[in-house]
Amino acid sequence: MSSITALTIEMLGWNLLVDPRRKGDILSSGTGRAKLVDLALATGKIYDGEGFNYIKESFETGTLHLIGLLSDGGVHSRLDQLQLLLKGASERGAKRIRVHILTDGRDVLDGSSVGFVETLENDLSNLREKGIDAQIASGGGRMYVTMDRYENDWDVVKRGWDAQVLGEAPHKFRSAIEAVKKLREVPKASDQYLPPFVIVDEHGTSVGPIVDGDAVVTLNFRADRMVMLAKALEYENFDKFDRVRFPKIRYAGMLQYDGELKLPSRYLVSPPEIERTSGEYLVNNGVRTFACSETVKFGHVTFFWNGNRSGYFNPEMEEYVEIPSDSGITFNVQPKMKALEIAEKARDAILSRKFHQVRVNLPNSDMVGHTGDIGATVVACKAADEAVQIILDAIEQVGGIYVVTADHGNAEDMVKRNKKGEPLLDKDGKIQILTSHTLEPVPIAIGGPGLAPGVRFRKDVPDGGLANVAATVMNLHGFNAPSDYEPTLIEVVNN
Numbered sequence: 001m002s003s004i005t006a007l008t009i010e011m012l013g014w015n016l017l018v019d020p021r022r023k024g025d026i027l028s029s030g031t032g033r034a035k036l037v038d039l040a041l042a043t044g045k046i047y048d049g050e051g052f053n054y055i056k057e058s059f060e061t062g063t064l065h066l067i068g069l070l071s072d073g074g075v076h077s078r079l080d081q082l083q084l085l086l087k088g089a090s091e092r093g094a095k096r097i098r099v100h101i102l103t104d105g106r107d108v109l110d111g112s113s114v115g116f117v118e119t120l121e122n123d124l125s126n127l128r129e130k131g132i133d134a135q136i137a138s139g140g141g142r143m144y145v146t147m148d149r150y151e152n153d154w155d156v157v158k159r160g161w162d163a164q165v166l167g168e169a170p171h172k173f174r175s176a177i178e179a180v181k182k183l184r185e186v187p188k189a190s191d192q193y194l195p196p197f198v199i200v201d202e203h204g205t206s207v208g209p210i211v212d213g214d215a216v217v218t219l220n221f222r223a224d225r226m227v228m229l230a231k232a233l234e235y236e237n238f239d240k241f242d243r244v245r246f247p248k249i250r251y252a253g254m255l256q257y258d259g260e261l262k263l264p265s266r267y268l269v270s271p272p273e274i275e276r277t278s279g280e281y282l283v284n285n286g287v288r289t290f291a292c293s294e295t296v297k298f299g300h301v302t303f304f305w306n307g308n309r310s311g312y313f314n315p316e317m318e319e320y321v322e323i324p325s326d327s328g329i330t331f332n333v334q335p336k337m338k339a340l341e342i343a344e345k346a347r348d349a350i351l352s353r354k355f356h357q358v359r360v361n362l363p364n365s366d367m368v369g370h371t372g373d374i375g376a377t378v379v380a381c382k383a384a385d386e387a388v389q390i391i392l393d394a395i396e397q398v399g400g401i402y403v404v405t406a407d408h409g410n411a412e413d414m415v416k417r418n419k420k421g422e423p424l425l426d427k428d429g430k431i432q433i434l435t436s437h438t439l440e441p442v443p444i445a446i447g448g449p450g451l452a453p454g455v456r457f458r459k460d461v462p463d464g465g466l467a468n469v470a471a472t473v474m475n476l477h478g479f480n481a482p483s484d485y486e487p488t489l490i491e492v493v494n495n
Helices: 029-043 052-054 079-091 113-129 152-164 176-184 228-234 279-285 295-302 339-352 364-369 374-398 466-476
Strands: 002-010 015-022 064-070 096-103 131-139 171-173 198-199 215-218 250-254 289-294 319-322 355-363 401-405 444-447 455-457 490-492
Touching: 029 079, 052 215, 052 250, 052 466, 064 079, 064 113, 064 152, 079 096, 079 113, 096 113, 096 152, 113 176, 131 152, 131 176, 152 228, 152 444, 176 198, 228 250, 228 444, 250 289, 250 319, 279 289, 279 339, 279 466, 289 295, 289 339, 295 319, 295 355, 339 355, 355 374, 364 374, 374 401, 401 466, 444 466
Parallel strands: 002 355, 002 401, 064 096, 064 215, 096 131, 171 198, 215 250, 289 319, 289 355
Antiparallel strands: 002 015, 015 355, 015 401, 131 198, 401 444, 455 490
């Protein structure tokens, strides 16, 4: 049995795909979900749906709480969507609104949090002039407060819960502007790792804990970093941390974050239906699949890969292996992460000849690159390279095919630049570090001893991207892709 291995290197994270039997797939991201929210807001349909009417029942006597990433990065959320929701909710009866912000610095430039908070504070001030009691109630950096994923570190969610629900945090301020500016003055502080804080009144009392009778909306449209909070807000039987109290609220997500778990059960915008993914198609056509990554990217080779679907399509045909990520530390502390362990699992799966496809994600370069630590990122990239070599060596042994690509850039350029491409300097003359994703095209490599003679990249798909990888991988498995898939990147030329 030969194999195709698909490797995604989060850049590079690497996504690698292998098929040991015969001589990808795209990750369902937040882009399509953002468009659904945009359309619902633009047409006003968001306010006619079951989800909004459900939370609206709390407007008369309760508070509307909005929790989410404060950013215009467009990966997990967008500021303009929050602004429109604030306007629409206030016009439809919300009298008391509290916003619980999560600062970014990961999908946008570090330090941009101050500007986003100033913009939001101005909007809330305008609402107060109209008689709406609207304030920011709490906050914290996305990687330290609330936005963990794949159950890697529940302490992250607990910090958010304590601030948002209990109104308790180690830092208390009279305004969010003061909070962000003061917390950023701490040496090596960054937006994404700001500690939790709450806003208090003149008596030192939190201005916005979540209590019985309130309504809560989680603002992010992307699923992965909201699922854990959704479980804490919705599940009566919950044992991941001591919630202290479980308020009786009306909770809705911006969208439903997990279709299999039906979580949350209420949502403002109907989620996209992602059907006939390449993973489902191939499993149903006899392709045995192995998927592996560490916790922080495990969902990228399972949940996202399968169209926002938890679990197996067919447990007799698939095996998923999750390697626990390090928790309680920033990723630059252990920059090698679990690259070696992932590579060894992939190698063993390939050499076992049990699987036709092996897909893995090596997250080092992305996760460590986000920290802004260039030295650690170099170590991370070397670790990813070594892992790729282990996997490629295994492919060589079984006569398989490899597909190596990435879903975005990061580590290849960690310097902020002006429009001329020149490095930007801070007030001390030091180069400013870039911690967000880059926007340059990413490479894709296809090869291996199992690749048939004459297979080459097509020249008539100039704008090829991740969406084209699904059909490409299907072709490498020996199948024609469905006609409504984006076109394959390869063709066979007879010499």
